[in-house]
Ligand code: 13P
């Protein structure tokens with residue numbers, strides 16, 4: 001059944017000159033039909049160079065918006081129109097612009113998990129894998145980091161030479177993980193390394209053996225000569241790693257580490273989107289796009 005659906009998707013994808021991008025939180029069966037999988041940084045770079053005229057994003061809305069910003073002449077679809085990232089919508093551009101007016105000497109650094117509107121008031125975007133590198137490289141000493149307080153705190157702790165203002169935003173999935181849960185997982189698997197996404201709270205990242213993006217966590221586990229790993233990010237990563245490294249053992253840090261928005265997309269959504277009877281075509285006012293894309297271009301320039 002899954003194989004049949006995948007075959008149909010692959011056929012219509014090539015007939016329609018479409019490229020499928022899948023964030024690493026997508027399940028295995030979706031990654032199998034994707035042209036590219038990866039973390040949010042890798043996908044934004046791929047979006048810029050994909051030769052196809054149509055892009056289908058299997059992820060959440062801000063990711064499809066980034067694709068549209070970078071490829072305005074392409075038809076860009078979000079495979080499931082209901083898949084949004086709650087963190088991306090936690091602050092309005094007006095709120096951030098007002099804070100910026102009070103602190104004119106601060107560079108506004110926006111996590112890529114933000115709406116296009118919010119990106120218009122950012123000087124530069126960052127992803128979880130590029131945040132420390134980019135904040136370090138910024139000429140400004142003062143940084144207003146939006147919207148994730150946990151990622152912001154993680155970056156701030158790495159860069160004592162900079163001043164940070166943080167807002168109280170965050171990921172409802174990752175910020176739910178408690179220190180008690182992390183301690184319990186370590187006690188249950190004493191020989192396993194704890195690998196954690198920086199969207200988790202500081203008291204959780206403080207216990208980690210490695211902190212990094214979804215791609216960073218996967219690379220670390222694959223290359224490590226250790227055998228056991230507790231995975232402190234969305235549980236799809238546990239599944240992917242177990243597929244890739246059958247001789248190693250992967251344990252979820254918490255069974256609650258599930259992002260319902262990332263889980264919303266199915267193979268049927270992709271098929272219906274390619275057939276023109278599902279998904280949502282992303283449209284964007286050109287003046288909004290031009291203002292918002294500057295912060296993404298800057299990120300790619302800094303990120304290498
Ligand atoms: P990555 O930047 O690690 O892909 O993370 C995106 C995300 O939404 C994490 O919750």
Ligand code: SF4
Nearest residue numbers: 085086087171173259
């Ligand atoms: Fe947004 Fe969190 Fe889901 Fe990532 S895991 S898409 S940050 S809600």
